[in-house]
Amino acid sequence: MNRMNTTRFLTATAAALLLCTQAQAGPPDPGDPGPLTVSRDEYNLGDTVFHPVGFPGPGVELNANVYYPADLSQGPYPLIIYLHGRHATCYLGGSAILAWPCTGGFQSIPSYLGYEYMQEVLASWGYIVVSIGANGINAQDNNVFDLGAQARAELIQKHLDLWNDWNSPGGAPPFDTLFSGHVDLQNVGTMGHSRGGEGVAKHYLYNQGLGSPYGIVAVLPLAPVDFNRPDVTNVPLEVILPYCDGDVSDLQGVHLVDDVRYTPGDLTPKHTTLVMGANHNHFNTIWTPGGWPAGTADDWLAFVGGGSSDAWCGTVPGNHRLTPAEQRGTGKAYMNGFFRRYIGGEDFSGLWKGDVPPPPSAMTTEIYQSYLPPDSPGTRLDVNRLLSAADLSVNFQGGAVTEDGLNPYDLCGGELPQPQHCLSGQSTARQPHTTPSARSSRRGLSQNRFGWDDPSAFLENDLPGVDVSGLGVLQFRAAVNYTDGRNAGDQDFTVTLTDGSGSSSSTTISANSGSLYFPPGQIPSGRPVPKIFLNTVRLPLSSFPMVDLTNIQSIRFDFNAQPSGALLMSDIQFAD
C-alpha cells in the first residue's frame, strides 16, 4: 500500500491578484484558480486487488491521484471523481502494449495523471478531486459484452467505499485520519473521459441501484462513448463533445442528453458543450504527443484518413484546431465550472445556458453551449417536441402547426416510421444524433427536416394564449443541413411572436445567436466532418418588446433572410 504526498501552493498573493482582476474585468471565470492552497497525494492499493463481478483478467488496480485543499479543517469538501478512458496500459521505451498488470520490464502508462491541470485548479476552490486508474479494465473490456461499462461503474463505487472509510472517525490506511470528517460524500461529482464517460453514466445508475449510499449530484461525460445507452436522469448532466474527435468521431455521447430530455418530472438541467477545434486525446496530457514516451497520438491526425488536409480540423493554414494548451483551457473552464455550478452553486452569469461568451480561460470562443431545462413550469414550457408525425400538424400545447413553402417537411432520426438517419448517403459519423450504438438498437433524436426555395416560406406554431412572462427565452435546437444545396452558408430567419391582441414583435436569429453556422469541414471527403449537430438557439423574450408575454398566441418562423435553405430542428420551447 503506497502513498505519496506533495503540497502545492497557489500563493496567496497570486490568488488575491486573480480575484482582484476578476472583480475588475467582469463575471468570474470558472477556469481561474481559486484562493486555497492545495496538496497532492497518491494512493496505490495494488495493481490487481479489485475484481469487478464477472470481469475477466487478473484484477484491476486501485490507485488514484488526489488534489485537495491543504487546510481540510474548513471542510467537509465535495468529492469529485475523474475516470480516464481507454488507452494503452503499459510501455517500454517507445513501445506501448495492452496488458495488465505490466510485466517483463514494461511499466504502467499513468492515464490517471492526465487531468492534473484541472484537478489542481478545482481543488483550490474547495473540492477533493480524485483521478482514478483503470488500466486493468482497459486491458480486458473489449472481451465483455458491455465493453466495460459495468466494471467501470463498480470501480468508481469501490473508490467511493474507500473514501467512506477514510472519512470515518478512525480513518484507514494509507491516509489514517487525514480525511476523517472532511469529505462530503453526499455531494459527489463524476467526470469520465471516453469509455470513462459511459462509465460515470453507468455508475450513476449503479449507485442508485444500491440505494444511493453516495450522493451523486453532477455527472459529466467527456467525449463519451454511449454503447449501452444508459439513461441518466434526475441529476445535472453535461456532455462535452470535441468536433474534431478522431476516435469517438461520431460524437455518440450526445445520445446521453438526447435520450433523457423529456423524462417526466426530471427537475435537473441537461447540457451539451460542442468544442469546435478540440480532438479526443488532448484533454488528457498523458495521451498527448510529448506527454508520455509511448502511446500518445493526435487522434485527428493519426486516425482520420486525410485528416491533416481538412480545412477546419487539419493542419492547413487557417485551420481551427486548438493547441493542447487551448483545449485544456476549455476543460478547465467547462468541466471545473460545471462542478462549481452544480455542486458549489456558483452562477457564472448564464454560461451554462450559452447566454454569455466562453470565458477567457476557455482560450477559444468557438464553443456552442446547449441547454435543456428542467421539467418545471418555472423553467420550461414545451411548444413542439417534434417527436411524431402528429407534431407536424398539432403542437404540444394543442395549437395548429402550419407551414407554407417547405419541402421537405417531415421528421427523421426518431422512432419508426421515421427514417433512421436524416441525411442520406452520409456516414453516421457525420450524424451524431442518429449514429448507432454498439450495444443498443435504440433510435436517435427525432428532427424536423425541412427546406425552402422561396423567402415567402414560413412555419407557424399556434398557441392557446400561453403565459411565458416568467420565462426568459424562446429556444430550439437546430443545424444547417450541409448536404442541401439550398444552403449557401450560414443561415438566418425571422421569428415573430404574436399575442392575444394581435400585436407582434420580431427578431432574427443572427441578432441573437451564432448557432446556425454552416458546419465546417470538407464535404467531398469521407471524413467525420462536417457534422450535423443541433445546438440551442436562444432568443431572449426581451427581443420581443411589443407583445404581451402573458398571452402568446403564435410563434412564426419566416424564412426570409436567405433566398433558400434547409434546416434540421428539434425541441421548440420557452425556457428560463
Add this chain to the structure above:
Amino acid sequence: MLRIVSGIALAAFAVIGLPQAAQAQAANGRITQVKAVSPNTVDVEVTSEREFPVLDSVVTLHIGDKSYTVSHSPESGSLNTLIFSVPASDLTAGANSGAEAWIDYSGQGNGLRWNLGKLSASTIGKK
C-alpha cells in the same frame, strides 16, 4: 474441429516511419490462427504489421455483412494482434461464400481499415 493455421500469404503494409496522417490509410492484415474455444465459438486471431491502436471506439471484425466486436489482445499485449470471438458457423459460412473480411473501428468513419482479403477454407484452416 477447426485446426490452427498460420502463415497466410497476405502481404502486410508497413507504415512504420510514415507521417501520422499516412497511418490512417488502409493496411492489410492476415488471419494467423483459428482456435475452437467452445462447440459453437472460435477465436480468430488477426495480425498486422500496422498496430491496431487502443481506441475508445470499438474495433470490429467484418465478415461479409456480419460484424463482430468482442475481442481481446494476446497475452503479450502486442498491438499487432487481435483475437476476435466469432460463431464457428459464421466463419465457415463466410469461407464457403468467399466473403470479404476486414477490420475497422465501428461507425467512426475515420478511414482506419485493415483488409484481410476473401475468406476461404484455407484461410480459416479447414484445408
